[in-house]
Amino acid sequence: MDHGGNAFSSRIAAIDAARGAALLGMAFYHLSWDFAHFHWVPAEFPTIPPMRIFSHGVAGAFLMLAGISLALAHHGAIAWPAFWRRLAMVGGAAALVSSATYFFAPQEPIFFGILHCIAVSSLLAAPLLRAPAGIALALSAFVFAAPLLAASAFNPPALVWLGLGTIAPRTLDWRPLLPWSGFVFLGLGLARLNLPRLRAWPISLWRPAAWPGRALAFAGRHSLAIYLIHQPILFGVLFATTALTGAGAAQEAAEFTKVCQRECVAGGGEPQACAPACQCVVQGLQKAGLSRAVALDALDDAQREQYSGIVRSCSRGE
Numbered sequence: 001m002d003h004g005g006n007a008f009s010s011r012i013a014a015i016d017a018a019r020g021a022a023l024l025g026m027a028f029y030h031l032s033w034d035f036a037h038f039h040w041v042p043a044e045f046p047t048i049p050p051m052r053i054f055s056h057g058v059a060g061a062f063l064m065l066a067g068i069s070l071a072l073a074h075h076g077a078i079a080w081p082a083f084w085r086r087l088a089m090v091g092g093a094a095a096l097v098s099s100a101t102y103f104f105a106p107q108e109p110i111f112f113g114i115l116h117c118i119a120v121s122s123l124l125a126a127p128l129l130r131a132p133a134g135i136a137l138a139l140s141a142f143v144f145a146a147p148l149l150a151a152s153a154f155n156p157p158a159l160v161w162l163g164l165g166t167i168a169p170r171t172l173d174w175r176p177l178l179p180w181s182g183f184v185f186l187g188l189g190l191a192r193l194n195l196p197r198l199r200a201w202p203i204s205l206w207r208p209a210a211w212p213g214r215a216l217a218f219a220g221r222h223s224l225a226i227y228l229i230h231q232p233i234l235f236g237v238l239f240a241t242t243a244l245t246g247a248g249a250a251q252e253a254a255e256f257t258k259v260c261q262r263e264c265v266a267g268g269g270e271p272q273a274c275a276p277a278c279q280c281v282v283q284g285l286q287k288a289g290l291s292r293a294v295a296l297d298a299l300d301d302a303q304r305e306q307y308s309g310i311v312r313s314c315s316r317g318e
Helices: 013-037 049-073 080-104 114-129 133-149 177-198 211-221 223-244 246-266 271-288 291-295 301-315
Strands: none
Touching: 013 049, 013 211, 013 223, 049 080, 049 114, 049 177, 080 114, 080 223, 114 133, 114 177, 133 177, 211 223, 246 271, 246 291, 271 291, 271 301
């Protein structure tokens, strides 16, 4: 998600590495959703406050680095061919993400996520590449404060992407233009303000010698491609792992059945009636996809109600 063009004689490896680190953080956050999907962690884990704060920090870093990259790529003169080429790549990737989620997650499609925000923000930032740095910084302050003016008039789908609505849409990635484009303008302004001194800073001269630094810098240079492929790979690995550990799931089911029958008999039930009832519960949990959550004791309120309904139904022999 960096920007093409190169006004300097060489890339600043520290910026590439920072982008690679942000990409690693984003992959970790996406992995938390995958874990929740396969019931390896409680369903609410990705949305607990620490994880939400973490995801916002990662997204803010990505967007700020996009603004810094714009300033570096077009210092001195705007390389329009490179600008339009990169904008087309990011915009095309955003459209690809939207298309995929409308197909695979139609209840929560991504229609204005981080790629969409980078594309639109970059277009809006183009006139600022030749303007004084203070204008970009002032604009970022205004954009960060703009959501305070939120009103229901901005809730319709045609306007909600602006970020001034009062109702957040159901989507897997939500980075509306306001306030998130403020990070792009902030990065652009800070970079342009310090461009004359940037090459003299020690961090600008850093070159990764060990493999972790080289790996992060490599990921940062190819962040758009890695962003597009990392989630399908992570999901596929977890899917395969879950399938391969089916024996473990069977063992969990057997243990649950034993505990269920023991508690049923202890509660006054007849062994002949408890055995089929517990087997019914196990089958009901498997059909509802609750087996892993029950094993982890990680049922949310809705799942707990669903679990209780399965138990009641099996108890009545339905």
